[in-house]
Amino acid sequence: MTTENKEEKESGCPAEGLLKLLSGKWKPQIFLLAVDGPIRFNGLLRDMKGSNKQSIAVALRELEEFGLLDKEVIKLKPLHIEYNLSEKGKSLIPVFRQLESFFEK
């Protein structure tokens, strides 16, 4: 496993890893919230009814590790952390639009 990247493995389907990542519980919601502006840990916890710390922490970490979210420490007023869509993340917006438009017909 040293010289491999995570996206391919042996499945033959390049999209598989990305699909898996995006389909995790809370991830699509987090992604869509991030489209509208910076998101924060406790904000998500409040906004997404039924969610929990652990799941949000894992989701944010994985989305960040995958390069879809940028994590930024805001050294101001209440000193907090913001997550923003990265360029890579933004490039995924049209994909979501396409997925959504799938139902509208």
Next chain:
Amino acid sequence: MTTENKEEKESGCPAEGLLKLLSGKWKPQIFLLAVDGPIRFNGLLRDMKGSNKQSIAVALRELEEFGLLDKEVIKLKPLHIEYNLSEKGKSLIPVFRQLESFFEK
């Protein structure tokens, strides 16, 4: 649950159900194989190393229920069943292409 459709629930993200469906194990591979032509139960079982009957049966059923695959009984020679991409399913091909192209940059 009587007047609701499966796609939305309370999540607010329309793409969520579709993402979940497509990310199930074996599903992306099955979908991609179906792009190249009709697929069959035992063929998948042979082609996808490490797979198993149960998982393939579930995957095919869910893909069919979602309307991405059409199931057809072929009343010929060896009498078998074929699954083909439906129109709905075909409309998803560009989405996969977009997901794949995500890595090539």
Next chain:
DNA sequence: TTCTGTAGTCATATTTTTTTGACTAATTGA
């Protein structure tokens, strides 16, 4: 009529994902 290939189902077991609840640690306001 027995064997092979077709396409599964079913109950159970294992594995993975998600949730729960307790805990940490720094910062800020009163």
Next chain:
DNA sequence: TCAATTAGTCAAAAAAATATGACTACAGAA
């Protein structure tokens, strides 16, 4: 200094997804 808000971690439990192995049923070939 006490309490609240920030953003988490950790171990364990619960829930969901996936795999295993036994079984069914039909058709066709030998």
